[in-house]
Amino acid sequence: MKNKWLQIVLSVLSLGLAVLLVIYLPQIVRTLTGKPVSWAQIGAVFGTLGAGEIALMTALWLLSLLAYTFVLTNSLPGLNNLQGLTLNAAGSAVSNLLPFGGAVGVAVSFAMTRGWGFSNRSIVVMTLVSGIWNTLFRFVLPAVGIIALLIAGKAPNSTVAGAGWTGAISILVLCVVVAAALYWDRAAQALGRALDGLTKLLRLKIHASRAFHRLRADTATIVRTRSIGLSLAMIFFLGFQWAIMAVCMHATGAWPGPAESIAVFALSRVLTSALITPSGAGIMESGVAALLITAFGVPVTPAIATALLFGFWTYTIEIPFGGLALGAWALLRRRNGRNAGAEPPSAISKAPQ
Template sequence: MAAEDSGNAADQRSKRRRQRLTRLLAIAVILAVFGFIFPSIASYSAAWNDVSAMTAAWILALIGVTVLNLFTGWWFITTCLPGLSLPRAAAMNLSSTAVANTVPGGGAIALGVSYSMTSAWGFSTEEFTLYTLVSGLWSQFAKFGTPAVALLALSAVGRPSSQLVLATILGTGVFLAALGAVIWALHSENFMAVLGRFAQRAATKVMGWFHRSGPKDLEEAFLEFKHLAAKLIKTRGWLMSVSTLTSDLTGWFVQLACLRSVGVTAGEVSWEKSFAGYALIRLLTTIPVTPGGLGITEVGLTAYLAAGLGTGATDRIAAAILLSRALTFVVPIPIGAVNFAAWRWLRSKDGAASPGDAETERLMQAGVEGDPPKE
């Protein structure tokens, strides 16, 4: 038993080291990008001059398209979690986004924040789990499928780049494979039963390490989950698909509006090339090197869109990309932080508590201390 406990402690130390190395790598990438790589492509001061020269009309237009982008994201959430209102979807999305973009181990903690809020609103663990799985799948499907749409757009007006063709082939392959796996899993009772039995054995073994009994009847739970997922996709699959596509398009609208607002003409960057760059970078950032692709997105988009153009156009493109990232990545952070702080304060004032509150507190503590969340 002592040897087993020692092995578990060694595993935990190894996980902590890997997590710290991952964080250090992300910080190093961000510092290298914004401190060295990006300045070698464009001038920060020139980019700022382009942004500060925007007209009032363009500023209002950017505010409008940013709000639209947020709204469509909230709408997508409501399609994946039936019964959730749009205001609550906005509160949950802004709060989890603020945490994910700023707190160490943000992805897991953001999930805890969302769970805490939905459980307080009366949603069950099963409903939240289903929402998390389905919304995650649909978001990934969109990322892998978007390059194909961009390829069609570019093919209609000109010759697409070899990078886009390669990305389309890879993305479409992954998309079709994942879609096929999901369809098969939702139609196969045997597969879900086997998966449930495997999860039962794994959970029992892991909980045994901590001298606790594992969950019971996971096979039945997996089969029930399959039926719930199939029902949700059958009744709302088309709506989830439309809302996902709309959310993706409005994210690109922000980028295109930023390009035009700082003076980047259609002759320098067409809407087709802008969309292709948007699709390529979304596919690239499916590998989570930094939070939200911070640094990688800015350099990748600027380099792709400015290829073959002069210094002045490159500086304007850099200004547009930095501005669009500020509107989509930075703006939700302070709003979400205030929203989440107010929500927690009201919860503590009312003396109410939900199962998710303890989980969120544990995840936040783990993130601050540098410990990985315990499974």
């Protein structure tokens, strides 16, 4: 009971902090950049949005949801796209409402997939595989953002450019090593030895290689047969999300350029990992606005409007949409349960003896 009430209190505090961060976003941005702005000015930018722009954002948002269903259907063979969409929407809604909401989202996903007849093991494998691919691409994004800026010649000097290339390539190499270790036995053995050496150096009392090999054994079949589908699904999902940000930037007058938009998008996805608020709400908007203003010279009002608009399409709207999906699933489950209970025994087919 104590843990339950603690979770409730933490959730309320976390949501409250997210709301406060958004309410005081103009003041936060002024503190970070020294440039004043008011909500009236931000509202005026929103008032210039046209129906066509809103329709385009909506279409891109729906396409991003559809793209992510292929991550889930590739992680769980037998899951169809409608089920994947429902699963994604419901899990996102829970995660967006609670700090550390991923654990609750997993529980919701487990209940839904069990209701559809999937086994416990296959659900665990789906959770592991989809989590691995999300983590790998979350690491890749910053490297992509840095490389985009370097190719566009946005580094202030050769020293910064060299450091940028070193950091970006190091991140990509690390991701390639992990991906290879998940796929090939020899790479897995080499990474296992490296992990054991690192834990020994740090004097940690954990068996890192054992945990990694257990994870690999659990996910080996899906990784070897569906890694291409999983990767393409993540690329399209993130691509559509970047397109949403690009449209938001154009609509508000905050477009800084292709390379810069990729860098801002990469930062936004990294900041969603800030666990102090659900999905980094409030923190993501502050970081996006600050980067647009200080690094790319975007005027303060369009920068904040872009951050808020993008936050709406990648966070806020998922809560009511996911609530509707979860409610529809619960309603159908109850109705199917009543129908099964009302069916006469003679109509129920028996398993072959």
